[in-house]
Amino acid sequence: MSKTFKFLLSSISIVITILIAVFAINQTSQVILLAKEINPDLGNGALYFFLFLYLIIILIPIYLFIRLPKPLIPPEDMLSEKYGLFIKKFGKRLSKNKNLRGFEYDFTKKDSIQKALDHLELKANEVIKESAGVVFLTTAISQSGRLDGLTVLIAPDFDIGTP
Secondary structure, three states: OOHHHHHHHHHHHHHHHHHHHHHHHHHHHHHHHHHHHHOHHHHHHHHHHHHHHHHHHHHHHHHHHHHOOOOOOOOOOOOOHHHHHHHHHHHHHHHOOHHHOOOOOOOOOHHHHHHHHHHHHHHHHHHHHHHHHHHHHHHHHOOOHHHHHHHHHHHHHOOOOOO
16 A cells, blocks of 8 residues: 555544544533433433443453454574474464364364364355355345445354355
8 A cells, every 4th residue: 555545544534533523522512411401410420421431432442452462473484493382372372263163183283283274264265155145145136235235244144054
């Protein structure tokens, strides 16, 4: 991506974020003022409720981002001790994958890890084909572009079953 395009996209994102924040503040203040007209205690309760709500909305993504595991970058030298440590960490992380439960893979060996990755690739291809089938079918039948867009967004959540 060119620097100009990145700068333009970043600028547009910042402006949209500011506009959403201004809109949210405006609407919140109107709700709080309306609640204060009814009862001052109700207005204070609404203020604290919205402050708590906005704090949660801001903190949850930050917490989820901080909780993400650091990326595992393989060392360039495959014969070094660092590569063995990388395989061990990668195998441990791979063993937690819910799509590999019930299969017997030795996550300490490179060959077994490759078999597990091949298994995950097959599983990913199945999900892609199922989602593509659902999208194809619904967009072929649908006469609404909005419905088509919605279908594309929620297609991975459809469970059409496997024969």
